[in-house]
Amino acid sequence: MRLSVNVDHVATIRQARMADEPDPVWAAVLAELAGACGVTVHLRGDRRHIQDRDVEVLRETVAGVLNLEMKACEEMVAVARRVGPDMCTLVPEGEGELTTQGGLDVVREEKEVRSAVDALSADGVDVSIFVDPDVVQVERAKAVGAHIVELHTGVYAEAKTPENAERELERIRVAAIAAREMGLFPHGGHGITYRNVQPVAAIRELAELSIGHSIVSRAVSVGMELAVREMLALMDVVE
Numbered sequence: 001m002r003l004s005v006n007v008d009h010v011a012t013i014r015q016a017r018m019a020d021e022p023d024p025v026w027a028a029v030l031a032e033l034a035g036a037c038g039v040t041v042h043l044r045g046d047r048r049h050i051q052d053r054d055v056e057v058l059r060e061t062v063a064g065v066l067n068l069e070m071k072a073c074e075e076m077v078a079v080a081r082r083v084g085p086d087m088c089t090l091v092p093e094g095e096g097e098l099t100t101q102g103g104l105d106v107v108r109e110e111k112e113v114r115s116a117v118d119a120l121s122a123d124g125v126d127v128s129i130f131v132d133p134d135v136v137q138v139e140r141a142k143a144v145g146a147h148i149v150e151l152h153t154g155v156y157a158e159a160k161t162p163e164n165a166e167r168e169l170e171r172i173r174v175a176a177i178a179a180r181e182m183g184l185f186p187h188g189g190h191g192i193t194y195r196n197v198q199p200v201a202a203i204r205e206l207a208e209l210s211i212g213h214s215i216v217s218r219a220v221s222v223g224m225e226l227a228v229r230e231m232l233a234l235m236d237v238v239e
């Protein structure tokens with residue numbers, strides 16, 4: 001199974017100081033060197049983490065698949081058409097939300113979604129729609145012309161009991177099988193961590209997982225010791 005690494009929260013740390021580090025482009029290079037099939041970034045309307053320039057520089061540097069997550073709106077379609085990512089994932093975007101809340105309701109937002117899919121497909125971009133693991137949503141995603149569905153794994157990730165987690169895994173499995181039967185590529189993502197990844201990764205029908213927060217968090221943790229040692233070495237100046 002392939003892994004696309006979402007580097008949004010590298011930019012979140014940078015934006016906390018409006019500084020120029022850490023750079024999501026640097027993180028993207030390292031993620032690809034480590035074996036990721038590509039890199040995902042979400043350019044939000046409020047630009048709270050990833051900036052337009054990041055997407056432009058990533059377009060020049062990502063060797064694998066550059067996946068731009070975005071709302072299905074005119075502004076973002078224009079950015080995508082200018083920059084030319086390999087893939088776009090259409091996601092819902094609510095004001096004030098901490099992160100994406102649930103899948104896109106393709107039934108309710110059909111007009112905007114169809115128009116975004118048409119424009120992006122015309123430019124040769126692979127279009128994915130982030131949906132709840134629900135066969136009706138997968139069918140609607142297929143009907144509006146998507147090539148990929150990213151199945152929302154957040155409810156599985158937040159399940160409080162093993163029974164609820166198993167029920168949600170089964171919904172993901174059923175939706176992934178249905179997507180394959182319709183000729184769509186099923187991906188999965190949201191809320192996946194080092195603790196909960198294995199049962200999702202065992203779903204053979206899923207082609208790819210998109211993981212961000214947990215990988216960036218771990219990178220900060222496992223990198224801390226080296227970072228402190230390097231600072232101490234610089235402080236150890238001979239008088």
Ligand code: PXP
Pocket residue numbers: 006008042069089091099100130150188189190191192210211212213214
């Ligand atoms: N997939 C989608 C559609 C998302 O919106 C996000 C969060 O930006 C992710 C995957 C990655 O989620 P997480 O950061 O929880 O791994």
